[in-house]
Amino acid sequence: MPFILFDCDLPPFGAMVTIWTKWTKCHFRAFLVTIAAFLDALAGLLPAAAIVSDADTIAPWLTDWRGRWSGVGSVLLQPSTTDEVAAIVEAAEAHGVALVPQGGNSSMVGGATPPADGSAVLLSLRRMNRIRSIGSDHAVVEAGVILETLQRAAEAEGARFPLDLGARGSATVGGLASTNAGGTQVLRFGTMRAQVLGMEAVLSGGLVHDSLSGLKKDNRGFSLDHLLIGAEGTLGIVTALRLRLVPGRVQRAAAWIGLDDPHQALALLRRLDAAGDRIEAFELIPDASLQRVLRHIPQTRAPLAGSWPWHVLVEAVTGAGEDPPERLLEQLLSDAPIGDAVIAQSDAHTEALWRIRHSISEAERTDGPAAQHDISLPIDHVPVFLTEEARLIEQHFPGTEATGYGHLGDGNVHFHVRAPAGAPRDWADGAKGKAVSALVHDLVTEAGGSISAEHGIGQMKKDELARLASPARMQALRAIKRAMDPHGIFNPGKLV
Template identity: 90%
Template sequence: MTVATFLDTLQARIPANAIVTDADAIAPWLTDWRGRWTGASPALLQPSTTADVAAIVQAAKAHGVALVPQGGNSSMVGGATPPADGSAVLLSLRRMNCIRALGPDHAVVEAGVILETLQNAAAEEGARFPLDLGARGSATVGGLASTNAGGTQVLRFGTMRAQVLGMEAVLSGGLIHDSLSGLKKDNRGVSLDHLLIGAEGTLGVITALRLRLVPGKVQRAAAWIGLDDPHQALALLRRLEAATDRIEAFELIPDASLQRVLRHIPQTRAPLAGSWPWHVLVEAVVSAADEPPQQLLEQLLGDAPIGDAVIAQSDAHTEAMWRIRHSISEAERTDGPAAQHDISLPIDHVPAFLTEEARLIERRFSGTEATGYGHLGDGNVHFHVRAAAGAPRDWADGPEGKAVSALVHDLVTRAGGSISAEHGIGQMKKDELARLASPARMQALRAIKSAMDPHGIFNPGKLV
């Protein structure tokens, strides 16, 4: 059977405007966010209901056609890019963008709802969705769940997995799994929700989610702190954790990353007058009835062993600090080729990795620059090894770039860490996962894939 007969079958089962075959309309969705992978697809399917998704999956099974689920196409590891041979059809969830219900402590939203849209809707109801990241304007909640996204507030609230209270998803053969009622107790065997979270669309298609909301009537303030080294930053983190539970973010930033933002991102300025090798961005949140968070930060930082600090006195000042943090990825991408790694480490090992082991990598690969930034509070580091001057733009995918990544992943694994903290495995890290993960993990992942997707329909070539 062919894709053509598959599409003919769908013509009678889903609205005509849900089937796109125009090459120009499909083209923007064939390349990943980083521009490293470009695939091909004969069609782009855009269902607007769960019933449409079920019909698509049922027909895909019958005709042996693979599907690549896609949300905002903001994957950092090629996780939503179709194969280059055109053997799979794109399944976009962007039209499934309704907020079905919104209460003080939960929201029921379809998979195509943009993160920022959910955040704004929750704010209008006096609540907050406790997950944030730089791609908030394009990332969809379905994609966030499929990759178990993290972001900047994991320190207090956890990853996307911790925000999911229930789920609707289409499984093999078009069967619909529905746990949107959000039961607090449900012991009917293995949690299908938890299997689908982080599975990167390889086990089924998430169509809707019941998500946790937290009280939104809060005051927030940030502080930008200059430090001598990451060990000092870890000591400060431990000090703050012992003193209060109101710290929601603790971001570690090397001066090299700050300088790239100042060079490449318009209307950004250095928060501190002096120069420091390392920086920390801390955010504290208190209830609307409490004293201003600036007072809390002043008390916490008053006698702390730090170099220098400035506390934001307004929401605009806080947003200016966060703009620097959220612009690092864009600035890094502008500033030449680099092998980029989304890793997690035992928190106590992060300072050593960013100093001693970063220098080891630079010595092994002459002319490179190894730096890392990210969420020190949960051990997630975005570790970039920049190529020597004059390297080609595809250096990261060449022999030396791949050797750099292999060494980084070896060091991470040796330290008991993970080669993927929050971006997923996708196609970028599939081979490295197979090389470094334990036999027990790989056996379980492959067995689950085989059991839940016996016909190989969902997102081929990703994860396992």
Template identity: 80%
Template sequence: MTLASFLHALQPGLAPPSIVTDAADIAPWLTDWRGRWAGVSPVLLQPSTCDEVTAIVAAAEAHGVGLVPQGGNTSMVGGATPPADGSAVLLSLRRMNRIRAIAPDKAIVEAGVILDTLHREAEAAGARFPLDLGARGSATVGGLAATNAGGVQVLRFGTMRAQVLGMEAVLSGGLVHDSLGGLKKDNRGVSIDHLLVGAEGTLGVITALRLRLVPGRVERAAAWIGLDHPARALDLLRRLETATDRIEAFELIPAASLDRVLRHIPMTRAPLGSPLPWNVLVEAVASPGEEPPAALLERLLADAAAAGLVADAAIAHSNDQTEQLWRLRHSISEAERAEGPAAQHDISLPIDAVPDFLTRQAAAIERRFPGTQASGYGHLGDGNVHFHVRAPASAGRDWADSGEGKAVSAFVHDLVTAANGSISAEHGIGQMKKDELARLGPPARLQVLRAIKRAMDPHGIFNPGKLVD
């Protein structure tokens, strides 16, 4: 590509703030959140309208320039980091951050709207957006859709795909797909929205979304529960699901993960007087006229304790106490990173297989790779486990990318595949798992993914080097 000719082609359609060439301004966006991947981009494009994105896509196709869409740069798999050879440029959607419309049942928002902003605006409208995760203060809704993000409320509301009611996106040839009108029934063939959700920016650029909102919570409460084994947690989950439909989150946390949070995150403390090997964080909600959630949890957990499932529990009786418990859960990623190198895996398993994987299979990994420590935490209600294998004490910072680190990940992924699971539950494939997807992905799935990529991106400009070739 010739950068000068590409930029010259853009200038008639883009305002000056949309084109950034200063290296110091570009640098913060060239490295992923975990610091594992770094790329090169000679220019940072920051469009503010769909028309500007259309002009960028047209120029990129004409000049053979790859485009790497980026929102909050919170990808856990290097999905928003440009290639190291400078063959692509960053396309930031952060300036497209307007909320075009909001009502109690829906919001039409641009791709650069930050999740926390959407939460606040929905609350002001008497509603809420039913997806939450630790990166809420920086993750953007466009990135959440591109990766089909999950988070802690999937148990009741589903992943990001379930929240998308329509979208605006720029496709190859500068064509604009617009389904923001919100038709509940549209049987004109395959859903383009569903193709783009989870495609990680490899099929087009999402510029705006029509998102589902649900009624605002009148009251919420959380409980931190101590257990002796993850199988008890699964039994407890089934018991609660049978007793009520008001459980919104059910997070499984080993003692090792809580210990790391207490060591590295200021102003945190253990919720229980005595540590137990496993913990569950559960949240319940209430609408007007319903039993208060704290009372509901107290009653249901008392029954579970009598049945031998619960060893200890602490119930939050205020929103501040609930937030304190959630801070422990949301701080795990930060604490894990501070603890030192680890091979990190975002896996999905059949729910009934999770306890065995976290005990018997974790022990098998530690035997196979002496000196490592294997543990997992996450969303037991939907089978999503964040499974980390800590490096031996003598390992260097880049251990996860070393020969042994890669061997560990391959072994973990082999175990997951043998259990009929997925090597990516909610973080996506990006560049981190691209080779592993090619190695372990079902042939039919890979064939379809590659065929869709060739059809929708014939020039190969959308997020090159990610997901599939």
């Protein structure tokens, strides 16, 4: 990125603090000059509504959802067409201005937050929110379409978009693809990668990649779609997607089950494998997480009368002409080695159980500081990690509490290590919190797992990825980044 230093009048060498302060201010002023030239170039290419400079309007988008990362940005671009995105990218490269793409700003790893030096411009895809076409088996939607909007549109067609998560009301499909989001239905349908049938994206030079026709066979070399999925906006800007839809649910029901330990949960999961794809979700929840939801989330209540150390939420579906899902769950659980269970007898009851599960993240955030980890493990190792290795972490860091919840069916655990009593709010970002995360990531890596299951790397895990990933992986990631983003303008400071 070109810097334009001017009118800096630095003091004599030796006053290092003053020099550094003025040097930083000069560079920030240089960024403003560079950005001003960039905006002048866009003035004749974009409508006035696409360029926002009002500080109050921009402010909410400068801090991530978790409140851990904040950046500086003087401009927010809001294109409404792919051509406008292409013009922005072309001008950004010409002027050396970095772009931070943003959808619903629901990243859990600071992946959509601008840098603190004011060098980047926010590029919001939220105005690109049209459903271009929809049928019974696919939909073509723009990147700014909110997940819940797509879900409702699919239901109106008698279909279903087979991905769901707690942030459905704010997360956009472009962000879901850029982070390869997972959610609660990966057990049956896979991650976002499995839902993408084609893509439109703006690459370096303002060139548009278009695979929205959704060819089932295409062997013209590397899959650009798959490179962009999970790239966190570091290789290009996703503008539209062709997504698969599946037949709508005919009948659904959930069961909440009390258990003694995660090993018992794994045994139950293996037992339910006999039901095949009629089991759509299998969520493992420690009692500590349930109790936090009951304390902090209004209008929630304990599903079971008794108290159990661990819980499982299972959802089953059945089609036309099949037994109701409640009966299927009754049959599967009738002689299973479990503590207690309740089977929802209505959609409202099923939604109430799922509200508990989807509220865990909010409740955990309310209940004090914690080092939070989105990890994946070989499924058979999950019970060991949540018992033996969780206790090992607590022994290494006295006063902490290590618990995990998540999607046992795909090995994804949201593993939280709560700070000792009286710890400051920023404990997770301090030396102790970072030491905790390093140990967690070491144990995950030794088990053959991943330090990021579904949230991505962002800026939160960038250093840990470089520390723990194989040289082969890092070499490939960096080479692809250099090749596809030669000017370094796409989402700087994230992933690699």
